[in-house]
Amino acid sequence: MTFQVVMKRPESLTMREFTYCPGCTHGVIHRLVAEVLDELDMRENTITVAPIGCSVFAYEFFDTDGTIAAHGRAPAVATGIKRARPDLYVFTYQGDGDLGAIGTAEIVHAANRGEKITTIFVNNAIYGMTGGQMAPTTLLGMKSTTTPYGRKAENDGYPLRVSEIIKETRGVAYLARTKVNTPQDVRKTKEAIRKAFLAQVRGIGFGMVEVLSTCPTNWGMDPVKSLKWLEENMVPEYPLGVFVDKVGE
């Protein structure tokens, strides 16, 4: 009997250690994207478009050519890349401030045009990089540095369900909302990410996965507790599921 490797660092990740906080699920999602790039043999033909946010350094961690987009504009940058070089693959990796606040127009229109790009949307209900301000996806009553008394609907509006908006644009080929707070859900998220990339690889249309994620630092709790908090608070607000699947098997 000998031991054989069954799970290890995917090739599409560089050796760089992640700059994310301990327990931040960005690292999990990066790994899933890299596993998919490996399995679909896409790495050498893929351009990474990093956002403004904690994952601004995403281009350091993926072993692909890459760039950084202005805040919210990654879907437009990706559109520019894809229209210039339709033979290349391109994905955007964006947080909830980048995609859900300043970038709402760009993501809606990229989806509506059915741009053959893939978007990984990391939703942790807070602005991480800038130190914990309210995001469009921050929950009602949730405290942040700009909602010190808790988010109030009458002043700050409601948590924004981005996938439900994107669902209504007809260029979408794959759209799902998943979570990564249990190992089983991590596997399910990988499958969704795989399909979102297949939507591009097979030339069907726009693919996006909204991944409910944790931010232990700005939620003010330890990483293990964050997994539980996500389950109890975010899942009721942001229903999981596959909204659009034109990819099939």
Next chain:
Amino acid sequence: MAERVLVKGTEAMGEAAVRAGCRLFFGYPITPQNELPEYMSKRMPEVNGTFLQTESEVATINMVYGAACTGTRVMTSTSSPGYSLMQEGVSYMACAELPAVLVNVVRGGPGLGDIQPSQGDYWQATKGGGHGDYKLIVLAPSTVQEAVDLTVLAFDLADKYRNPTLIVADGVIGQIMEPVTFPDFVDLSQLPTHDTWALKGNKGRQKRIVAPFDLDPYRLEQMNLALVAKYEEMERNETRWEEYRLEDAEVVITAFGTVARIAKSVVDQAREQGIKAGLFRPITIWPFPYKRLEELSKGKKLIFDAEMNMGQMLEDVKLAVKDNAPIEFFKRMGGVVPTPDEILGALNSKLGR
């Protein structure tokens, strides 16, 4: 013998871009340049190119950024308020050293202003516009033929220096129709490939990034110093201007774009009235021809700057002329285009005639 065709300025710049090998155009509607994206929407499919009407000027400039990352020739056009929206993206492109051609068909401002021609974006174009230390080569055509020629040049300069080139055409250039000759189609296989830096997929090589930033201040300083050196090279090599009847001139009219064209009539009419006038017309409003204007201004009776703005190029004229000669200024604003008579009348009164 190349044929002469009657064409509107905006469309002429579009066709010139196609001749220059541009096969990618992103744009958003805004008056008075809509004919350019409309023309490209028809023309690009004819040449196997891509046209995309975007959701905003903000999206537009970021699509231009993305396309430029791949080393592909790309263009957009807009007008003043739209160019304001593009400033963050332009700053990003300058930092990341990305080539592209941008066209601003300038209208009356500030704010929503109006849709008439103006020269009110000179400062925005030449002194920044976006944040940070950067410059763009800015070309100011004064006829539709020149707009065609400068559009082709703009692509070459953008590729040569890895920097966006801006064409500032006021609304008159955008809208008038004149006979032009278009250049031959560039052989697409001869276009610069930018293989040393462009994002094309890292098959068989190390990955690379196009980065509009560096969080380490010492490294960012080095990046900035390299950009400064590049801009100094542009100043040495790319300054362009026109001199009209300046050989024996005592009065130098300075103007750019459409006003320069009007000023040519003023020069001729002034000469008929016995005033030895001439015109100094910057073609690159950045890099500005300070040295030549300084030389020319020595011993002159008057430097007379005429613009459709509150005195924007005037500041550069003053920097060039220093104490060499007195300077007077003529302005129209709000989108009003002056007549030669008006300018000549003002010149006469400044000369005490």
Next chain:
Amino acid sequence: MAKAKGKIEIDQERCKGCGLCVSVCPMKVIEFGDNFNNKGYHPAEAKHVDKCIGCGFCYNICPDVCITVYKEVENA
């Protein structure tokens, strides 16, 4: 039938001591070590690796790609 046999290796210097792997391991293989790594964390260690079944839960939840998972296979 014997339970699947697995093995994990945790990169002690990459680990940030977040504790997610400790919390999900069904066999309680992983515990925090007593020493500090270069980052100043107590890294997770496969203290009871003989209990490992190679399920990969730790690998899946680890945000820093610290873990390599092995499974025992019959020699040919």
